[in-house]
Amino acid sequence: MKNGRCREKHWWHGKFRGCGYRVTVAREAILDVLARTDKHMSAEDIYMKLHPIYPNIGLTTVYRTLDVLSNLALIFKLEIGDGRARYELAESPKKPSHHHHLVCTGCKKVVDYSDFIDQEVKLLQETEKGLSEKYNFKITNHLIQFYGLCSECLPRT
Amino acid sequence: MKNGRCREKHWWHGKFRGCGYRVTVAREAILDVLARTDKHMSAEDIYMKLHPIYPNIGLTTVYRTLDVLSNLALIFKLEIGDGRARYELAESPKKPSHHHHLVCTGCKKVVDYSDFIDQEVKLLQETEKGLSEKYNFKITNHLIQFYGLCSECLPRT
DNA sequence: TATATTATTAGCAATGATTATCATTAACAA
DNA sequence: TTGTTAATGATAATCATTGCTAATAATATA
Structure with missing residues (x-):
């Protein structure tokens, strides 16, 4: 059974490559976190969630990756008025x-x-x-x- | 004829006093700027507009005053997604x-x-x-x- | 009107989310 | 396997906004 944890190819790999982006551990990990929650997480939320498993992924990378994923329309950036952006998966079977x-x-x-x-x-x-x-x-x-x-x-x- | 420039009593004086706020030069000046424009100005826009006339009104005061006026519902705070809030008069004959x-x-x-x-x-x-x-x-x-x-x-x- | 009380202010430092920089590392095409 | 180059991590910088504090001004009261 497929899940987001293993490194097998996902449908979005094509989208990455087609736009000249590389598929990296950080990008998959961040997509995975967003795919496994129905919450609307901030960059720091994601960083904290990731840190125990991937302690080498920095907050800067989280921000950069979220920007890339936004540009690819894989995720949505959501501003709720408290000066801290939240992110959610653009398409999800859950929502x-x-x-x-x-x-x-x-x-x-x-x-x-x-x-x-x-x-x-x-x-x-x-x-x-x-x-x-x-x-x-x-x-x-x-x-x-x-x-x-x-x-x-x-x-x- | 009434206008916002002179220091005669305005209807909002009652609102100020009723809520325990004082009527100050800065508060009137800022309300006045917002009453005279149909633009949606940021704190710094207002500060810059005010500065030639009231060089002693600081940017901090502008922020604080906008906060007070917001709480009194005399103005609305408007976030347009660029990280810089704009403000507009809540009630205006113009809009x-x-x-x-x-x-x-x-x-x-x-x-x-x-x-x-x-x-x-x-x-x-x-x-x-x-x-x-x-x-x-x-x-x-x-x-x-x-x-x-x-x-x-x-x-x- | 003069004075006491206390909200308000100015200037500056601090905050907190996000972004820029840059040397290093890792994807991946050949 | 290797060369090219995108991606990364650490740190510093940015920028709007807020906190701090002594000084000032608006109002109540005498």
């Missing part, structure tokens, strides 16, 4: 492909949701079209996030 | 009361839009209600932003 985020401003936990996503996407498309024309923008991206307190943080306020 | 933002990733210009806002608000309310119940969150806020290139930045790519 719906198109989703938005619900962020707890207490513990910074992020929940993926895809409820109402069809209506959201529909409205987004209309809005995007309208805005493009009216303001003469080439729109490339959007961001929808809800902020609040989760059930664990709420009692603590 | 629609409820609006979202269209951000140019080239020059970081921010356009307020309120097109489609009614549908957006309606959907947001439904989504918020649904998410609150399903995930047991107390939702306090939301963020909708579109990103793209404005007509000036597009040709430069």
Whole structure:
């Protein structure tokens, strides 16, 4: 059975090579960490998770690798307003492909949701079209996030 | 005729006092700068604008004041993803009361839009209600932003 | 109006996430 | 196996923002 731990070829190897990137231990390890969690981890979270197993992978490499993986669209960078970026795998069997985020401003936990996503996407498309024309923008991206307190943080306020 | 320059009492004086804040030159000057622009300015933008007139207002004070004004909900803090927060007056005759933002990733210009806002608000309310119940969150806020290139930045790519 | 109280401020140092530098190491094509 | 060159790790640098502290100014009170 396949898993992310062994060094056999994964589908993304082609994507790496096709873009002139090499397949390295650090890159596989970081992808692997993100593939094994449903959390939204910061660079340092990933570094800490990796360190016991790969003590020679530095924080700088984690940042650089996350940047590469972002550029390859293998992962998404997510800013939740606390000045520390989080990352999540772009495609995952665990999560719906198109989703938005619900962020707890207490513990910074992020929940993926895809409820109402069809209506959201529909409205987004209309809005995007309208805005493009009216303001003469080439729109490339959007961001929808809800902020609040989760059930664990709420009692603590 | 009233304007923001003279030191006569403004409606927000009550809000200041009611919350135990004092009305100071720096606070009025910063509110005034934000009231006179439709741009979305960073702390340093505001500092630079203020400096020729009030050379004794320091950058630290600008940050602190923006924080106070944010807490009083007189202004909104706006993060556009470049690590530098922008600020805008919460209520202004110049801009629609409820609006979202269209951000140019080239020059970081921010356009307020309120097109489609009614549908957006309606959907947001439904989504918020649904998410609150399903995930047991107390939702306090939301963020909708579109990103793209404005007509000036597009040709430069 | 003069004075006491205490919030506010300026200047500077410190923080903390992220990025640049550069000598060394490792992928991988041949 | 080896040469080329991308990738790495350690450290220093950056940059927006915040902490600190003595000095100042806004307001309450006499």
